[in-house]
Structures are given as C-alpha cells and as structure tokens.
Amino acid sequence: FIPLQIQDELSLQNKTVIVVDVLRASTTIATALKNGARAIIPVASIENAVKYASTLEPGSFLLCGERGGKIIDGFDLGNSPFEYTEEKVMGKTLIYASTNGSVAITKTKYAKHSLVAGFINISEVVKFVSENSDDILILCSGKLNRFCIEDTVCGGMIAFLLTKGKSRKRLNLSDSTVSAIKLYKFYSKNLLKMLRESEHGRFLIELGFEEDLKVASSIDSIPILPIFSDGVIKALK
Template sequence: MKIRVIPYAAAVHPQEIAGKTTIIIDVLRATSVIITALKNGADKIIPALTVEEALETSKKLTPGTFLLCGERDTIKIEGFDLGNSPLEFRQSKVAGKTLIMTTSNGTQALNASRVAAKVYLGAFLNAKAVAEKVKQEKEVVLVCSGTAGRFSLDDGLCAAMIMEELSKSIPLRPDDLGLALAKIWQSENGNLQKLLKDSFHLNYLLQKGFAGDVDYCLQKNSTSVVPVFSGSEIILS
C-alpha cells in the first residue's frame, strides 16, 4: 500500500486527495472527541468551519435534538453547549443527539477533505480499527491536522501508529514524511510519554489545565469506533 502523509491541514491540496481514501487525524482533540461522541451514542456530527456557520446550521434543526460544540484557543465557545474536551461528551449528554462542531484545526482538515473518495477519522483511541477499515486500499492519505498551520507531533505519531497497524498485514510504501514518522515511532517503541515530552500542542493543553484530556487522548486502541465523513456529516462507519 502506498502511504502519503500530509503534515498539516493548511497543506492539503485538493488534487493530492481527490478520489482517494483518507484518514483525518487530530489527536488533540477533535478526532478523539468525535470518536468518543459516536461511541457514547451521538447520532451524527455536523462539522462547521466557523461559529457563524455552526449557528446557521443549528437554526435548521429542532431545538432539543442538537448540541453546539467547539473551541477557539482550547476554550469552549461562549454560548455553546460543549467545548472540545472528550471527557465532556458523556453518554448522558450526547446519546441520540446531532452535534454541530467547530474546532480550530480538525474541522479545517475535514473541510479540505471533501474531494476525497472516503474520509475516515483516526486517533490513538481507534488506530487499529481505522487501519482495519482501509487495509484493502492501494493508497491511503493520512492527513495530520496540525495546530495553527503547523505540524503537530501528536498527529504525526498517530499516523505512524496507523502505519504500524497496517504493516502487520500488508507491505507499505510510505512517502518521506511517512518514513520519518515510522522511524521516530520505532526509536522509542511507540512510547508516547517519551516521544511527546517536548511537543508544543500537548504542553500547551497541559498549561491550560487539560491534563485529563491529554491522558485520555493518548490511550491506544480503546475502541473499535471508526467515524466516516460523508462530506456534510460524520457518522459511524
């Protein structure tokens, strides 16, 4: 299988993913949140690029059937029901609900992926399960969402973990970024605590008081839930 890794959302060019199978990765925290929400019974997630778009979408839905979710600079958007902390997305809150969600990086990557043939969402939580979904493909593009237009190592290492899961059943031909990330992963046997010690976004979340979220998002293979994005909404695949 040919593997291409995109370093951050702003670096996605439509022609590179048009017609291809992609996995969007935003470990801290959008894809971890979406996986958790669907696991806990949310009906679907509608991503929105902006707060205005989220509010606009909410006007078309019946009150009580949806929740407005999202963050800017890690903090819950004012007036919204939920932020971007996976620990908030409990069954009692989200079961049966439509979640309208806007986040700083993850929803940008989703928006850029509309031209892809299939768009799955991956994180450490479901790395093995998402690898299983795509293992018949000839080519997969792993889109690391990154942080504010920059490469984020947590997303890159999740790409490496998905590659490792894939490589257990099929030979891979990764591009140079894929090769580099696999090398880093192997250098510490996938020990995330060691590998992410000095990384920017993780430390930023710790500073902001989100240590619980970080611990949660770095759990590996805790679920077999794999979200899929249809171009307008995200549901269980």
C-alpha cells in the same frame, strides 16, 4: 501532509484520507459517537456552526467546539472528551467547530473515504483501510497549519501498521511517511510522555486538561470507526 497543503480538494477523489487530530478532535469525536451521538457535523468556522444550527429543530442538536482550547462563548460543549457523556450527547446531532481538526475534516469532502483517526481507534482504522484502499493519504491536522508531533507520531503508527510485513520496495511511501514511521518508533514505548512534552499537550495541561492526554494516548480504547460522508460524521456499523 497538513491541511494547508491541500490546494485542490477534488484531487482527493480517488483517495482514502485518514484525518488525524490526536489532541483532541479525533479523541473527542470517537468518544461522542461511542456515547450515542447521532451524527457530528464538522464545520470550518463558528459562523458556519451558528448558520447550520439555524436549520435544525431546537433541542435536537448541541453546538460544540473550542477556540484556544476553551469552550466557545454561547456553545453547549467544549472539546474535552470528558464533556461528551452519554447523558449529554445520546441521540443528538453535534455541530462541531474546533480550531484544526474540524477544518481538516471539511477539506476531505471529495475523498473516496474519509476517516477520523487517533490512538484510541487505530486498529479499527488500519483494518478498514487495509481491506478497502490502496491510495491513502494521512492528513495530520497539525496546529494552525504547522507540523505537530502527536499527529505525526500517530500517522507514523498507522503507516507502520499498514506496511508491517510488506516489502518496502513495492510500497510507494513518501519521505514524510518514512520519517513519521521513524518518529513513531522512537516514541512508541511512551506515547503519554510524548503527548505531555508536545507543544499542544503542554498548552492543554496549563489549561487544566491533563486527563485528556491520558484518554488520547490510550491505544484502541474506543474501537469506533468515524466516517465523514455527505457532510456528516457517523460511526461505521
């Protein structure tokens, strides 16, 4: 599933939605929460970010996000996980506007649960979902409403881990999920290589963000479970 396909946001009411944006929103959000950000407010546009900021105490928040992979003019932080240090984000509310990831997250506001997932926190996500849900939608943020390989491979890994050991006959997997699992199995031995070869990965390398790909490919390196609820992303304690 990609965000464009969600025509009716209310249809998510009974679902657990897992939003995936490996490069880089999921990775950066998990990093920010690990380093003590109080809350993250995902917004769908730069205008919404600025409007939201005007409702908060000066000094209590940071404006964060990217356009074309680069920091937005006048914002405090871009979208590299390396920018989200303890020193910068501890105790702050982050208003977060990325091109695809934050838009996808805002589309899930009616979901029963909405989780943010990447390779960096995959086991946390799988554990929560297997204990709490059976109607699951994996929402791959993609690139400008198009398919992207890294989110599909990560979605495939999530589905693989959720269905491991269960009889395929009883599971109602969509064709896209079955295909994503196959793609994950193909790339599972070298996720970093897959990221390096991906369209967005190549774009980020050109911009000088090659190290971000290493962070994003590192399985379970940030065991945090970001949950989006009432307009805010927080780490589930």
